[in-house]
Structure formats: structure tokens, C-alpha cells
Amino acid sequence: MSDDVILRPTVNSDRLWADLMAIGEITDPDRPYTRRSFTPLFEEGRAFLREKFEAFGAQVKLDAAGNMIARLEGSDPQLGAIAIGSHSDTVPSGGRFDGVAGVIAGLEILRAIAESGWKPRHPIEIIDFLAEEPSDFGLSCVGSRGMTGQLDGEMLAMVDSGGRVLSNALEEVGGDTATLPSALREDIAAFLELHIEQGPVLEDRGVDIGVVGTIVAIRRIEVAFEGRAAHAGTTPMDLRQDAAVAGAATLVKIRETAERFAADKDSYFVATVGIVEVKPGGSNVVPRTCRLVIDARSDKPEILDRFQEIIDSESVAAAASARVERKSYEVLSDGVPAHCDEELQQHIRVASEELGYASLDLPSGAGHDAAFMARICPVAMVFIPCLGGHSHTPVEWSDQAEVTAGTEVLLRVVERIDLAGG
Amino acid sequence: MSDDVILRPTVNSDRLWADLMAIGEITDPDRPYTRRSFTPLFEEGRAFLREKFEAFGAQVKLDAAGNMIARLEGSDPQLGAIAIGSHSDTVPSGGRFDGVAGVIAGLEILRAIAESGWKPRHPIEIIDFLAEEPSDFGLSCVGSRGMTGQLDGEMLAMVDSGGRVLSNALEEVGGDTATLPSALREDIAAFLELHIEQGPVLEDRGVDIGVVGTIVAIRRIEVAFEGRAAHAGTTPMDLRQDAAVAGAATLVKIRETAERFAADKDSYFVATVGIVEVKPGGSNVVPRTCRLVIDARSDKPEILDRFQEIIDSESVAAAASARVERKSYEVLSDGVPAHCDEELQQHIRVASEELGYASLDLPSGAGHDAAFMARICPVAMVFIPCLGGHSHTPVEWSDQAEVTAGTEVLLRVVERIDLAGG
Numbered sequence: 001m002s003d004d005v006i007l008r009p010t011v012n013s014d015r016l017w018a019d020l021m022a023i024g025e026i027t028d029p030d031r032p033y034t035r036r037s038f039t040p041l042f043e044e045g046r047a048f049l050r051e052k053f054e055a056f057g058a059q060v061k062l063d064a065a066g067n068m069i070a071r072l073e074g075s076d077p078q079l080g081a082i083a084i085g086s087h088s089d090t091v092p093s094g095g096r097f098d099g100v101a102g103v104i105a106g107l108e109i110l111r112a113i114a115e116s117g118w119k120p121r122h123p124i125e126i127i128d129f130l131a132e133e134p135s136d137f138g139l140s141c142v143g144s145r146g147m148t149g150q151l152d153g154e155m156l157a158m159v160d161s162g163g164r165v166l167s168n169a170l171e172e173v174g175g176d177t178a179t180l181p182s183a184l185r186e187d188i189a190a191f192l193e194l195h196i197e198q199g200p201v202l203e204d205r206g207v208d209i210g211v212v213g214t215i216v217a218i219r220r221i222e223v224a225f226e227g228r229a230a231h232a233g234t235t236p237m238d239l240r241q242d243a244a245v246a247g248a249a250t251l252v253k254i255r256e257t258a259e260r261f262a263a264d265k266d267s268y269f270v271a272t273v274g275i276v277e278v279k280p281g282g283s284n285v286v287p288r289t290c291r292l293v294i295d296a297r298s299d300k301p302e303i304l305d306r307f308q309e310i311i312d313s314e315s316v317a318a319a320a321s322a323r324v325e326r327k328s329y330e331v332l333s334d335g336v337p338a339h340c341d342e343e344l345q346q347h348i349r350v351a352s353e354e355l356g357y358a359s360l361d362l363p364s365g366a367g368h369d370a371a372f373m374a375r376i377c378p379v380a381m382v383f384i385p386c387l388g389g390h391s392h393t394p395v396e397w398s399d400q401a402e403v404t405a406g407t408e409v410l411l412r413v414v415e416r417i418d419l420a421g422g
Numbered sequence: 423m424s425d426d427v428i429l430r431p432t433v434n435s436d437r438l439w440a441d442l443m444a445i446g447e448i449t450d451p452d453r454p455y456t457r458r459s460f461t462p463l464f465e466e467g468r469a470f471l472r473e474k475f476e477a478f479g480a481q482v483k484l485d486a487a488g489n490m491i492a493r494l495e496g497s498d499p500q501l502g503a504i505a506i507g508s509h510s511d512t513v514p515s516g517g518r519f520d521g522v523a524g525v526i527a528g529l530e531i532l533r534a535i536a537e538s539g540w541k542p543r544h545p546i547e548i549i550d551f552l553a554e555e556p557s558d559f560g561l562s563c564v565g566s567r568g569m570t571g572q573l574d575g576e577m578l579a580m581v582d583s584g585g586r587v588l589s590n591a592l593e594e595v596g597g598d599t600a601t602l603p604s605a606l607r608e609d610i611a612a613f614l615e616l617h618i619e620q621g622p623v624l625e626d627r628g629v630d631i632g633v634v635g636t637i638v639a640i641r642r643i644e645v646a647f648e649g650r651a652a653h654a655g656t657t658p659m660d661l662r663q664d665a666a667v668a669g670a671a672t673l674v675k676i677r678e679t680a681e682r683f684a685a686d687k688d689s690y691f692v693a694t695v696g697i698v699e700v701k702p703g704g705s706n707v708v709p710r711t712c713r714l715v716i717d718a719r720s721d722k723p724e725i726l727d728r729f730q731e732i733i734d735s736e737s738v739a740a741a742a743s744a745r746v747e748r749k750s751y752e753v754l755s756d757g758v759p760a761h762c763d764e765e766l767q768q769h770i771r772v773a774s775e776e777l778g779y780a781s782l783d784l785p786s787g788a789g790h791d792a793a794f795m796a797r798i799c800p801v802a803m804v805f806i807p808c809l810g811g812h813s814h815t816p817v818e819w820s821d822q823a824e825v826t827a828g829t830e831v832l833l834r835v836v837e838r839i840d841l842a843g844g
Contacts, residue, residue: 237692
């Protein structure tokens with residue numbers, strides 16, 4: 001063991017933090033922090049990363065799905081890669097952590113390994129996935145879809161507001177649609193992703209490290225009511241067909257049901273009505289239509305099914321009570337939950353404990369590249385706290401100590417996987 | 423009485439109907455039926471009316487507030503005028519009855535009187551009030567405000583979307599802001615207005631004539647909630663500050679309270695939430711703000727006060743329950759109810775009975791020029807049924823027989839007032 005101790009790589013917290021802050025400066029100056037995929041600023045961010053990786057001898061390449069991959073070879077050519085990754089693109093006016101913190105953590109880990117002289121048995125890869133955030137094409141996780149064989153022709157034909165086709169945009173950033181199947185990987189032994197929690201739980205409980213068990217399934221449901229527009233002054237209450245009344249009653253039931261489901265601590269559940277549209281929208285007109293879009297998430301699809309059934313009947317009842325028609329009840333999109341590997345989760349728990357960090361098992365309520373990667377290899381995610389749970393906003397923040405803790409845990413997990421076998 | 427019987431004027435139903443349909447053809451062809459005040463089409467409508475009035479010898483003039491007044495002198499110069507009026511302007515894509523049916527009814531009554539040889543003791547006037555519908559300047563009842571001394575400098579300074587000032591627009595249609603006080607009338611003995619009900623009550627009950635008791639007061643209240651935008655996937659239900667939940671719960675309470683108030687048959691009450699705004703409005707974002715605009719109407723201001731108090735505390739409770747701030751609760755506009763003259767109402771009831779029409783006392787839930795006229799003279803309104811209660815839409819409809827019945831009743835009321843005395 002003495003040899004191992006001497007060569008143990010060490011995270012350089014100040015260097016890690018400096019790189020994270022530096023790539024944050026690569027932003028649309030008028031909308032900090034904005035580094036959208038498929039833009040020159042995104043390419044500038046990648047050039048920054050490439051230079052950092054090549055400075056210590058990592059090989060950098062782009063795969064056919066536009067993912068940038070930095071790699072150090074391992075000592076055992078029979079072993080698959082231990083991959084660490086996230087994304088360097090942002091939402092418009094986003095923050096300096098969502099995504100890129102996981103890429104910079106990987107950079108520091110790979111650099112620390114290279115500098116330490118430790119030669120892992122597995123190849124180690126750091127992946128900057130292309131376009132995790134929904135780009136102007138309206139598609140999220142372009143790169144991780146591509147790496148897991150989930151990027152199909154229909155998606156590649158999507159068009160942005162400027163008329164650009166996704167397949168062309170992909171080629172412009174260095175991808176290659178002709179050889180897209182080559183991006184599908186079968187040689188990854190484990191995938192690890194560090195990400196800010198984007199929620200308030202770790203901060204609230206004073207915990208350093210979140211061990212993600214499941215990345216939830218997201219189901220979006222649209223409910224539309226149609227009544228009759230009428231004069232707000234002359235139409236008696238008992239003759240109205242007010243669609244907004246049906247919508248409001250349904251929204252109240254959605255909230256009540258979501259709170260009841262969320263109270264069951266054996267599963268994760270949240271539901272949100274983020275879109276409420278009432279038309280025609282005149283102060284003196286009884287509303288004719290009301291449209292709600294529900295976003296429901298759980299680690300268990302059967303819970304989403306039960307929720308969907310309850311709101312189906314609640315919305316029918318609300319429509320009947322308001323004498324309007326429940327015009328539609330449609331699932332707009334649906335997904336399956338992605339489960340993190342139990343052994344990898346245990347590595348994170350033990351690594352945290354060894355390093356003196358408190359950890360907490362929790363689900364991820366947000367989608368991540370790791371959810372796609374779970375289709376091709378064992379995955380795990382390390383969450384770090386973020387201020388007030390804020391994300392997708394310029395005030396998004398994690399402290400240097402928090403980012404460092406997550407990176408140290410992730411490096412220790414890489415060591416544990418490499419030592420453990422496989 | 424034999425002399426009176428011989429000279430009794432008679433409504434010509436076909437002529438009345440032909441004129442009503444003819445002026446309906448004066449419309450923006452792309453948006454039937456649209457004849458907006460302060461437009462060339464509006465002037466064309468007035469030219470049509472002027473020609474009809476002058477054809478049988480009525481004097482036609484414009485007052486300083488832009489109202490067009492057709493007049494037949496009476497036999498007793500000591501008596502004030504019996505005035506009949508409404509408005510010839512429409513909302514965009516409105517109907518062929520709201521407003522103009524009352525003007526054409528007045529035209530037919532004045533013409534029938536002129537042709538009959540009957541010389542009333544009172545002068546008879548037919549008034550086409552300027553801009554009853556909210557014009558692009560955002561002000562309703564411009565002409566009846568002017569005739570009752572309620573058109574002030576602040577209103578005259580209002581600007582439309584094209585940058586035109588109302589005072590200039592008023593001059594362009596023949597008004598005169600310099601002599602505006604001259605429009606204020608003190609010589610009107612009675613004001614009568616025929617209008618479609620714009621609601622479903624008369625049709626529902628199979629009644630020909632509505633006898634309006636009160637034109638309701640309208641109070642508009644804005645309620646705004648502010649919570650915290652948050653990630654729809656990662657923010658646990660019990661840590662959310664969802665403004666839409668507070669808004670929906672308040673809307674449900676508004677409806678419940680309105681139904682309870684409306685059930686009290688001693689008074690009129692309706693309340694509507696026609697504007698619901700939820701922001702930022704992303705399907706995956708917990709709403710930060712929600713804004714409702716309430717339109718509450720009653721014949722009794724104390725009922726509006728009570729309603730306002732109840733919704734004040736209900737909205738505070740809804741905000742507390744959703745852990746958001748009830749940011750504002752503001753009265754945007756308020757009015758007083760206008761009461762119709764009891765003697766004139768009785769004339770309408772008796773005239774209806776004499777002519778074999780069923781009548782029903784009811785309040786007006788919509789505002790009308792008559793509500794302003796009530797400040798300077800006794801007023802009454804005759805409502806006629808309209809199909810399905812529809813109004814402010816191209817499908818707005820009353821049958822020829824319904825318009826004729828209302829006109830016949832109104833003519834009989836003029837006779838009764840003139841015969842009754844002073």
C-alpha cells in the first residue's frame with residue numbers, strides 16, 4: 001500500500017476554482033452567464049477546455065455525436081473506461097455551475113492523476129457532452145443521446161428559429177452524422193457525473209454530498225377546458241360556462257394530490273403547473289378556454305400513472321361542476337426513471353465518509369446526461385449543494401469548498417473503482 | 423280621445439328592420455360587424471342616419487361632445503325634451519344590435535310621429551351618443567359623459583395607439599372642446615334607451631320586454647401574488663412558494679363567494695375573473711407571480727364592499743397557505759349604480775301590457791349611456807331578448823319581431839309621458 005499512498009493524486013482546490021471561474025467569463029457579456037451550444041462562445045469554451053487537457057498530455061477528440069472526450073490510457077488494455085462528464089453549455093442567462101462544474105471537476109481529477117504519476121488500470125475519460133440544455137432546436141441531451149444510440153433521424157431533422165437543421169449544426173461543431181453509430185459506446189465501465197443539486201435539500205440539511213439513487217421520470221400532461229365566452233356583467237352566475245373556474249379547481253386538486261404523494265417518503269414525487277393560459281383574457285369577459293400544463297416527476301412510473309388517473313377524474317369533475325367541456329387530457333411527453341448503480345453509490349458514500357464529508361441519499365428531480373448513460377453502463381451522480389437551491393439563473397452559486405468536496409469524493413470514487421476490480 | 427286615436431303613430435316594422443340591417447352593412451368588410459368610433463366608417467354610419475332623419479324634416483345637429491341629435495319640436499315651448507338614444511359605434515367584430523338598435527328604434531319612432539301628424543307637447547330628440555364602446559383611447563361613453571358634465575381634461579388628453587389625442591379626435595367628428603360645457607343638458611324631461619339585453623335571462627324566460635331597474639356598479643380589483651421561481655423537478659413540494667397555487671385557490675373562493683351572493687334574490691351580483699396571468703410560464707418552472715383581475719358588479723355598493731372584504735381575507739389566506747406574498751390588492755376602477763325612474767319603469771310595464779307583451783323587471787349588468795344620463799334626468803331602459811345572450815360578437819342576434827316589440831313599447835311610453843303631463 002505504501003506505493004499507492006505516495007502516488008495518490010490530490011485535488012488542487014484553487015486551480016479547480018480558478019478554471020471554473022475562468023470558463024464562466026466566456027459568456028455573452030450582455031446576458032451573463034450564457035454559453036449556448038452551437039454558438040461561437042460554446043466553441044470558445046471548448047477551446048479553453050482542450051488547451052487545459054492537452055497541457056498535461058491528455059488526448060482530446062470529438063466523437064461523431066459532437067461530444068468532446070479527453071482521455072488518459074490505463075495500464076490494462078482489457079478494461080473499459082471510467083468516464084466522468086457533464087456539459088459546458090448553459091441555458092440563456094444561466095449560471096456558472098450547472099453542467100460545467102462537472103466538466104471542470106473531471107478536468108482537475110484527470111490533471112491530478114496525470115501529475116501524481118499514478119497509472120490507473122482503467123482508461124480515464126472526461127466527457128463534455130454536447131447540448132445537454134434544450135438548445136434552440138428544442139432538444140436536450142444531444143450528445144448523451146448520441147453516445148447511447150438515442151439520437152434518431154427525426155431529431156437530427158429538427159430546425160432552429162434561424163432555419164438551421166440540427167444535423168448541419170452537429171457537423172459544424174465537429175460531429176459527423178454519417179458515422180453517428182460510431183459514437184455509441186460499449187467500452188465504458190462506469191460513468192460518474194458531478195452536478196449542483198439545483199434544489200434546496202443539501203443546503204437545508206447542511207450536507208456536503210448528495211448520493212443520487214434515481215434520476216426521476218418526467219411526465220408532461222396538458223389539460224384543456226372549453227366553456228363559453230360571455231358578458232361578465234349580464235351573464236348570471238348559474239348560467240356561466242367559465243373555463244378558468246374549471247382550471248383553477250383542477251390546479252388546486254393537482255397541488256393537494258401532489259402534496260399527498262410527496263408525503264410518502266418511500267418515493268419521490270413533485271408536480272407543478274407552470275403554464276396557465278386563460279382566454280380571451282378580457283377583464284369583462286367570462287373565460288372561454290383554460291389550458292394547464294402539468295409537469296409531474298417520480299422515481300416510480302406507477303406513481304405517475306396513479307397521479308395521472310386521479311387528475312383525469314378530478315379535471316372531469318371540475319369541468320362538470322363549471323359546466324364546461326374537459327376538451328383534452330394529453331400526455332405531451334413521458335420518460336422512464338434512470339437508476340444509479342448500487343455499487344457506485346456505495347463507493348460515493350464510503351469515499352465521502354473517508355474524506356470527512358456528510359452524505360445523503362437523494363433522487364434527482366432534474367434530468368441529466370447520466371440518465372442516458374445509464375442505458376449503456378453503470379452510472380452514479382454526486383450532487384453538491386447550491387445556494388438557496390437556485391439554478392438556471394445568474395445567482396446560481398456553490399462555494400469553492402463545496403465544489404472541491406464533490407471533486408475530491410469523485411476522485412476517491414475513481415480510485416476505489418480502479419482498485420476494486422473489473 | 424277620438425282625435426288622439428286617429429293620429430296615433432304606428433311603428434313600421436319592415437322599415438325599421440330594413441334600416442337596422444342597412445346600417446349593419448356599413449362595416450369593415452374584413453371584420454363584420456365593425457364600425458368603430460372616430461373612423462370613416464363611423465362617419466358613414468352617421469351620414470346614413472342624418473339622411474334618414476332629414477328626409478322627414480327632423481333637425482339634425484352635433485353638440486360640442488360629438489353627439490348627433492335629431493329633433494322634432496313640441497307644441498309647448500315650456501317643456502323639456504323626451505330623449506331616446508343609444509350609440510351607433512361598435513366593438514371590433516361586434517354585432518348589428520348592440521347600440522345601433524336603440525338608435526334605429528328612435529329613428530323609426532320619430533319618423534312614425536312625424537308621419538302621423540301627431541304633435542307631441544314635448545320636443546322629441548333622438549341621440550346617437552359618441553363612442554359608447556371603449557374606443558382606442560380606452561374610454562367608454564365619451565358622448566354621454568360630455569352631455570352630463572363628466573368628460574374632464576384628463577380624459578380629453580388620452581392618446582390612442584396612433585398617437586392621436588382624444589380632444590383632437592372629438593373635434594374631427596364635429597365636437598368642440600372649447601365650448602364643451604354647452605353640451606351639458608338641463609332641458610331633458612326624460613331619457614329612454616332601448617338595448618339588447620346582452621344576457622340570457624329574457625330568452626330563457628320567454629319574455630319580450632325587460633324593464634331595467636338599476637344599471638349596476640362595476641368594481642374592478644387586481645390581486646397579485648409573488649412567490650419564488652424554482653426548478654419544477656428539484657424543489658420539494660413543502661419548500662415551494664408557488665404563486666399560481668395561491669391564485670387558483672383565490673379564484674375558486676371568488677367563484678364560491680359570487681355564487682353565494684348571487685343566490686340572494688334581493689340584489690344583483692356577478693363576479694368574474696377574466697384575466698389570469700402566471701409567470702414566468704415555463705412548464706418546468708414553479709410560478710413566481712400570479713395576477714388576477716376581478717370584475718364584480720352589483721346594484722348595491724355595500725354588497726361590493728362586503729365581497730371586496732371577503733376576497734381580501736381569502737386571498738391573504740391563500741397566499742399564506744402557498745407561502746407566497748399577497749403583493750397587492752387594488753381597486754382599479756369603481757362606479758356607482760344608476761337607478762331608473764320608477765314612474766318611467768311603470769310606463770314601460772303598462773305599455774307592454776297594453777300591447778300584449780310580457781315584461782320582466784331586471785337589472786342591467788352592463789354599463790350604458792343611460793347610466794350617465796341618470797345624473798341629469800329621469801331615465802329608463804327597455805331591454806329586448808338576444809339569441810343565447812350573445813353580444814359583442816358577429817352572432818349577436820335579435821329577431822325582427824323582438825326589435826319591433828321594443829320599439830312599439832318605447833313609442834307607447836313616449837305617448838304616455840307626453841299625455842301624462844309636465
